[in-house]
Amino acid sequence: MNWGLVSSDTGDGFPSVGQRSKDSFARARLVFPDGTSRATIERDPAPLYVERGMGSYLFDVDGRRFLDLNCNFTTLIHGHAFAPVVEALTHQLQRGSCFANPTESEIELAELLCGRIPGIDRVRFVNTGTEAVLFAIKAARAFTGRSKIAKLEGSYHGAYDWVEVSQAAAPDNWGDPIAPKSTAFYRGMPTSVLDEVVVLRFNDVEGVRRLMSLHAHDLAAIILDPMPSRGGLVAPKPEFTAAVQEAGRINGIPVIADEVLNLRQSFQGASARYGLVPDLVTMGKIIGGGLPIGAIGGREDVMKVFDASAGRPLLPQGGTFSANPLSMTAGLAAMRHLNHAAFAHLEILGDIVRDGIGRAISIRDAPLCVTGAASLFRVHPRAQTPNDYREIYPTTAGATLMKQLSRFFAENGIILPLGAAASISTPMTRADAEFIVDVFSGFLDSHQDLLDAIEVYRKKTQ
Template sequence: MPTSPIAEGHNSVGHHSREAFARARGVFPDGTTRVTIERDPIPRYMGRGEGAYLIDLDGRRFLDLNGNFTVLIHGHGFPPVVEAVIRQLQSGTCFANPTLAEIDLAELICERVPGVETIRFVNTGTEAVMFAVKAARAFTGRSAIAKIEGAYHGTYDWVEVSQASGPANWGAPEAPAAVPSYRGMPDSVLSEVITLRFNDAVLAEQLIEANASRLAAIVIDPMPGRAGLIPPTPEFVAAVQQVARKHGILIIGDEVLNFRQGYEGASARYGLKPDLFTFGKIIGGGLPIGAIAGRRDVMRVFDASEGKPGVPQGGTFSANPLSMVAGFASMQALDHAAFAHLESLGDRLRSQLDAAVARHGAPFSISGAASLFRIHPKAVLPRETREAVLMGPEAHAMLELTRTFAEHGIIIPNGAGACLSTPMTTADTDLVSTVFEHFLATRGDLIERLPR
């Protein structure tokens, strides 16, 4: 068993993190500026990153399985990105005019991804999804959308619907409710969103058929991260595509997170053929970015060459050269060999975790693909959101599991998808599986409370 690098107690954070959080509470509403920051009981502040590792303010080293929410596919301080950004910093950070750098990155993505004919850059995945929905509305003349229950697509009102619903409000199995994500969400937004259940092909077809005349688009994450990191069934993909094509409803493939699943992305992996794509995270090389892409005729709604376009899309920092050169350097390095390395590491780790579960007869299951994985404190692998939601003992077990990982020098998200990066080796994945097996062997007090 590896020796823990932490000597201050159970999942403790060091005094420098405590000092930083005390300062932060004076200027941020809850001491942080992102709701996604994990705290137990306060956040751990980082000082720097080196390859696959993070070093906190107290000098402690952690294997990083969060990667800033899957962004850092090459880890921290990736030399080609660092060199590209330094060169660009010396030439200028942003201009009101276009640069060659944006053409370079656009050409790379258009050449790589089947179905991507033209592209527009924005600053975040949220913006990308927002403009993709607007483009679908402008192209079809309809206003409503359909989306998957529990799937996260950023913070645009319509795609936030039902992203955090639960047993108390998600509705009957055959009639999933449109659930607001925040207090004050307008009823008009809820009325324009049809909630689908992932991998329920029959129900999806029925709901889309019933609302076809008003649906502009169906927004699909090929493997919804927050909804369990579960792959789509071929039947579900086929049913959604067939009914969408029948009624002229556009499919928006949200690959902001899952583009890291392969050289051509996740849609190609699962047979999904979107009309529009949204990208982000890895295409920026660690800098802010988003992109909308897809069919040339649909993307023409952004065309301003002959006057006001159907969808005006700007943004002061859209296609800023720092993000463009960082993204190009990162994506160039993501060749077939890099993806093969990540696929091999991911397959190895998921197999090791499954084997540990089998040896201990523990009620855990593992989902994911390529460089992504998620540990579920559930005896049966979930098939959709409702099966993936963590109940009381399950949530407690996951919290204790993330604490155990932290005690042994590994940062892993609590109840969410984790990711690998290209600088990782089999020694790193062996460490992850060893710590997981240690947890299964020593925390019978928690495991015996889990449903079987």
């Protein structure tokens, strides 16, 4: 089928960013340190400013329409302006936006999560995924009386010092493969934080067993994303999941599953999909229906650290906007419509995209691969499927190709996150999935020079 593909511009400009977006960015540079309010905003060289969203599409301020594969960093599983959420929010806004007192909507959303996600007996709501991770780690510390944590190299868990350790590790500082170093994420990160984090490699079975056993008396928890997004959207080996589970049980180390992003992998989440039985689960993104939210859930005995019924709890936790009725109402509407049929639809579309991209790569013998599961996928500038963060670390040629891939998609009407998880939403159709594959095939056919550069580098480093 002919989609009227256009070729990517290789100069300094980004033709899919219109003049009004450029003008808006010029204004923003006068009030924000770098012209943006989030480090995650992509710009090439200016960001694409959005006017509105509807279903699976975004419309920028210059009137252009884009199929949205970012979905606000995988949050909008029902796409934009999802009617049940809009209706629920309109109803709630007429009754108030936030109160110091609790509302019944928070009970209803908590009941849904406890009834759906295995291992969640109790829930506490917060405002962001970062806050959920922060309090899950604090809960594990309060429960065990220990302070150190273990985490996976390269994994993202939000903006909390301890989980930022080795988030941006690089070849010049990440250390020995069998004993990764704890590396600072930002200038001035306290060395005491680095000393309190044990860094593990994803899918390293022996490393997990050895390092968790070695530090057992100090570890309050191991935190892991069942399929690390920033680590490449690579599936966990069953033996790795089993090793984490066993090491946690033998050594009395609580396992925290960070499902802020990956809860969208199935009706019961990602841990259930991969056979992980965590003690605590952090949630966010999809459970808020597009509004700010975070949640910590887990076993009743661990969650008891939040219990203030008999006085000061082992772990005090509050928040002016925690469990606010807007987020609770929007989340409840969104989650109620995430039924088994919705997940089956997402799974089918995800398979179409990943299989189609895989076939396009195979037919052309391109040095690329695709990873992911369910409604998530990610393209890598390497021929072999990676095992962990070190294997997806970008080369100069690979980074250039991925930037051009994102540009090419934008020029053909698709927002593809740069080097991150792309996500499918329920309003998308089979035609949308086929369009994604067709645009990708068009990119391969028009960028042979960049593909050749990656292959030359691969041969030099073999």
